[in-house]
Amino acid sequence: MTLRLEQLARRVGKETHLYRMDLTLEPGLNVLLGPTLAGKTSLMRLMAGLDRPSEGRVLVDGTDVTSRSVRERSVAMVYQQFINYPSLTVYDNIASPLRLARLPRPEIDRKVREVAGLLHIEHLLGRLPAELSGGQQQRTAIGRALVKEADLLLLDEPLVNLDYKLREELRAELQAIFAQRRAVVVYATTEPLEALVLGGRTVVMGEGRILQTGPTLQVYHHPASTDVARIFSDPPMNMLEGTIADGRVSLGDGIAFPPCAHLAALPAGRYRFGVRANHLGIARRRPGDVEFPAEVALAEVSGSETFVHLLHDGVDLVVQEEGIHSLRLGATMSVFLAPGQLYAFDAAGALAAAPARREG
C-alpha cells in the first residue's frame, strides 16, 4: 500500500495545526521526527481518518479516502498513553478487532496467541489491563494494533511513557516486528536517537510543516536547514556565525583556520556553521582540531557521558564528552573543534556544505 497526502492542511478555529503539505509513504518504517507541537499527532490523526483535513486529500493506492470513516480504513494505532479496554482481559483486548472482523474462533485464538508470544505477554492473557505494569499495558495496546494486520500502522510516541530500560527493550523488539511487516508503519518520536536506532525513512517536522524527508541516515548527515539540524540532533546542533574569506574560515570570536575539503569549495561570504556536540571536545582528539576558549556554564553528567554547556562569544555551546568530568563553573577552558565535522548553512538557513562521509 502507498499512502499519499496531497496538499493536506488542517486548521482548528483560527489556529493552523498543519500547513499545506505533500507526503508519500511507502511500506516500511517511517519515522515522524519533531519536537512537541510540531504537528506529528495532528498529521497521524489525519492519516488515520480520525480528523478531517481542512484542505487536501488522502490517497491510499491512488484511491481518495479523505472522507472515508476510520472504521472502513485498514488502520491501527498505538497512543502515547496506554489505551486498552479496561473492562476486557488482555486476551479479549487483543481479540477484539478480530472478533469485529468476524474471523472464525480458532483463527482468532491462533492469532492472539501468536501476537502475545511475539510481545512476551502470553502469560498475562487472563488479566485485566489495570493489573499490568505500564510496559505490559503498552505491549497489550501494541498487540491489539498488530493483530489486525492493518495496511497502516500508526504509533504515536509509543515508548515515551516507559522507563529507559523498558523503552530500549521494546524498541529493539518493535524494530524486529516491523521488519517482518508489509504495512506502512508511521512512528512518531521527539528523540533523534530513537529515529537513528529505528532507521527506515525519516520525516522531520517542525511547527506544522514537513521540513525534510528521506532515508534516516541521509537526513541525519545532510540536514537541509538549520531547523532540521537542530531537531535531528540531541543535544541540538551548536551554531556559530562566521565567514569564509581570503581562504580562511573565521567564526565566533577569533576562531580561524584554513578551510578543509568540503568547505573549500564554498564561495566567500557569511555562513552559519553548525557542529554536533559530539564533535566538540574539551581535550584535543586529533591533530587538526582547532582550539578556542569558552566559559563553563553548566556540566551535566548523564551516565557515562558529560554534557558541558559553555559560553563562547555570547553563544551557548554544548560539548558531549565521554567519561565523567567535574568542571568549575565560570572557569574559562579550551574547547576543541574538528573542522572536518562542520556544517555550513547559508544566510537563508539552507545547507551549503556537509562534512564528507565515506559512505556518501
Add this chain to the structure above:
Amino acid sequence: MSRSRIVVIVWYVFLLLPLYWLFNMSLKTNAEILSGLTLVPRNPTLANYRTIFTDPTWYSGYINSLTYVVLNTLISLSVALPAAYAFSRYRFIGDKHMFFWLLTNRMAPAAVFLLPFFQLYQTIGLFDTHIAVALAHCLFNVPLAVWILEGFMSGVPKEIDETAYIDGYGFPRFFLTIFVPLIRSGIGVTAFFCFMFSWVELLLARTLTTVNAKPIAATMTRTVSAAGMDWATLAAAGVLTIVPGALVIWFVRNYIAKGFALGRV
C-alpha cells in the same frame, strides 16, 4: 469515658432517636401510643404491618410509588446517557450554555411546574397514571443525571473511543460493551439520585394523581378519619417507606464516595 466518645454517643442518640421512636410506635397499639410515654412497647404487635400488607389502599401506595420511581429512573438514565456522552465528547454551538441551562431547570421550585403539568396531563389524558408522574420527575432528574454522568464520562480518555472505532466497533456496540462498563459506578450513582429524588418528591406526585397512581406518601397524609389519627399504622407505613431508600443506599454506597470524589454529586 473520653470526651470525644461522649460526643459521638450524643450525636448517635440525636440521629437515631426519631428513627427509633418511629419504629417503637409502629410496634405499639393506638391505645398505648396515646396513653403515655413508653420506651419499649408493652405488648409488641405486628398488627400495624399486617394492616398495610393486606389492605389494598395501603400496599397499592407502595406499588404505585415504586412503579413511577423505577420508570423515572429508567427514562432518566436512557435519556441522560446519550446526552451526557454528547456533552463530554463533542463541541457544538452553545454546548456550555446548554449544559448550564439544563442545571437551571433544577433551580425552580416544583410548585412552579405544578399548574402546567396538571393542565397538560388533564388535557391529554395522562392524569393519574404512573407514567405521568415519572415524566414530571424527569424535569428534575434528567438534568441532574446528565450533569453527574458527564463528569464520569469525561474521566474516560477519548482515545478509548477512537481506538474502538479504529478496531471497527460501531457506536452502539462500543457504547454498550466498552463504554458503559467503564462508567458503571457513575450510572449507579445517577440511578441512586434519580431514585431518591423521585421517591421523596411529594408535591407533583400527589397533585398529578388521585386514585390509580396515588403514591404512598400521599396515602400517609390521608389517614385522618372521624375516629382520629391512626398513629400506629402511620408509623408502620413510615418504617416501610424508609426501607427502599436504605436498600438502594446500601448497594451504591461505594459508588457514591467515588461520585463525590469526582466533584459532581
